[in-house]
Amino acid sequence: MSRNSISGEIPAQVAASQSLLFLDLSYNRLSGRIPDAFAGGSKAPSSASSDERKLEAIIGTYQLVFLSLAHNTLDGPVPESLAGLTKLQDLNLSGNSLNGSIPDNLGSLHDLKTLDLSGNALAGEIPESLVNLTTTLQSFNVSYNNLSGAVPASLLQKFGPPSFAGNILLCGYSASSPPCPLSPSPAPASPGQEPTGPRGGRTKKELILIIGGIVLGILILLSLCCLLLCCLIRKKRSSGSTGARSGKQSSSKEAGAGAGAAAPAAGRGEKPGTSEAESGGDVGGKLVHFDGPLAFTADDLLCATAEIMGKSTYGTVYKATLEDGSLVAVKRLREKITKGHKEFEAEAAALGKIRHPNLLPLRAYYLGPKGEKLLVFDYMPNGSLSAFLHGETVNPLS
Numbered sequence: 001m002s003r004n005s006i007s008g009e010i011p012a013q014v015a016a017s018q019s020l021l022f023l024d025l026s027y028n029r030l031s032g033r034i035p036d037a038f039a040g041g042s043k044a045p046s047s048a049s050s051d052e053r054k055l056e057a058i059i060g061t062y063q064l065v066f067l068s069l070a071h072n073t074l075d076g077p078v079p080e081s082l083a084g085l086t087k088l089q090d091l092n093l094s095g096n097s098l099n100g101s102i103p104d105n106l107g108s109l110h111d112l113k114t115l116d117l118s119g120n121a122l123a124g125e126i127p128e129s130l131v132n133l134t135t136t137l138q139s140f141n142v143s144y145n146n147l148s149g150a151v152p153a154s155l156l157q158k159f160g161p162p163s164f165a166g167n168i169l170l171c172g173y174s175a176s177s178p179p180c181p182l183s184p185s186p187a188p189a190s191p192g193q194e195p196t197g198p199r200g201g202r203t204k205k206e207l208i209l210i211i212g213g214i215v216l217g218i219l220i221l222l223s224l225c226c227l228l229l230c231c232l233i234r235k236k237r238s239s240g241s242t243g244a245r246s247g248k249q250s251s252s253k254e255a256g257a258g259a260g261a262a263a264p265a266a267g268r269g270e271k272p273g274t275s276e277a278e279s280g281g282d283v284g285g286k287l288v289h290f291d292g293p294l295a296f297t298a299d300d301l302l303c304a305t306a307e308i309m310g311k312s313t314y315g316t317v318y319k320a321t322l323e324d325g326s327l328v329a330v331k332r333l334r335e336k337i338t339k340g341h342k343e344f345e346a347e348a349a350a351l352g353k354i355r356h357p358n359l360l361p362l363r364a365y366y367l368g369p370k371g372e373k374l375l376v377f378d379y380m381p382n383g384s385l386s387a388f389l390h391g392e393t394v395n396p397l398s
Contacts, residue, residue: 002068003027010035021063026070026092033076034069034093064088070116071095078117083108090114094141097121102142107132114139125149134158143167150180285368288345290352290361296322298366301376306330319379327379328363335371344373
């Protein structure tokens with residue numbers, strides 16, 4: 001009965017035969033809905049009522065193995081009762097205006113070899129139950145509908161992308177189709193129940209938060225360590241420079257204080273003390289001051305204008321004029337007859353503490369970086385004791 005001009009709705013009398021095996025009404029002008037199937041019914045529908053002729057099933061037996069209603073103008077949903085045709089092998093409903101979703105129970109037709117629902121207005125997802133037919137199906141086509149969601153992998157692998165083309169809401173079945181989401185959104189957890197992932201573990205969002213927290217904590221810890229290290233280095237440098245400046249300033253202050261402390265005391269007629277102060281200059285060496293009215297540095301002493309006053313087996317005595325005009329007597333000891341540095345300093349320190357009206361006090365001594373040894377006394381303008389007792393001997397000019 002295919003490829004004729006049959007129009008109208010499908011009459012119920014077509015299902016009257018209990019032994020009907022093949023029914024092909026394709027390429028006609030049939031309209032209306034596909035009648036509900038009376039699969040397994042033993043009683044043929046009555047022809048007395050027009051309503052029954054329009055609405056009752058065309059299928060009244062389990063024997064039907066071929067049913068094709070393709071390329072008509074049928075509308076409405078695909079009847080779920082078609083699943084009662086347990087011996088059905090070929091089902092072709094393509095090229096109509098059928099709507100609704102694909103019945104899930106079609107997956108129970110285990111003898112089905114051909115299923116063609118293309119060219120309709122079917123919506124919703126492809127039922128997972130159709131995966132059960134993968135082994136028996138030889139032809140499968142749901143193209144050019146309004147289907148959505150993901151294509152079952154086994155169906156896609158066996159029948160390829162053309163069987164699903166024209167469904168703009170289907171995902172992941174070809175390179176031109178939109179990709180499917182990585183995983184469906186998890187169902188809301190019941191109160192008191194912690195949400196878990198697909199295998200009972202943590203959800204992807206929780207894992208991202210945990211990893212992000214760990215990375216952030218490590219970055220903060222590294223930043224604090226770097227900041228602490230920078231502070232320690234800066235503090236160490238600051239302490240070193242401050243200590244060096246303090247040492248230089250204290251040495252200069254002690255030298256000045258030690259040299260000038262006796263001046264006020266002498267002016268008041270008080271007995272001077274015996275405190276010591278060490279200082280050095282740019283030339284290096286060690287200059288030790290004892291109490292006295294003089295205040296000078298090693299640079300001042302070494303740069304002073306000097307003239308020889310006398311010589312002896314122990315050294316040479318100079319009359320030195322300091323930068324401020326002060327006069328001092330400086331005795332330079334011979335290197336070969338003097339003792340070591342420590343012994344020299346010990347004897348000079350002991351000599352500097354001696355105070356007696358009849359003895360000339362030692363005001364300072366200098367120990368140079370190359371071993372030179374200088375003793376500094378007050379200058380006596382009246383000459384030496386030897387000259388006073390024995391008189392000065394003037395050698396004639398020759």
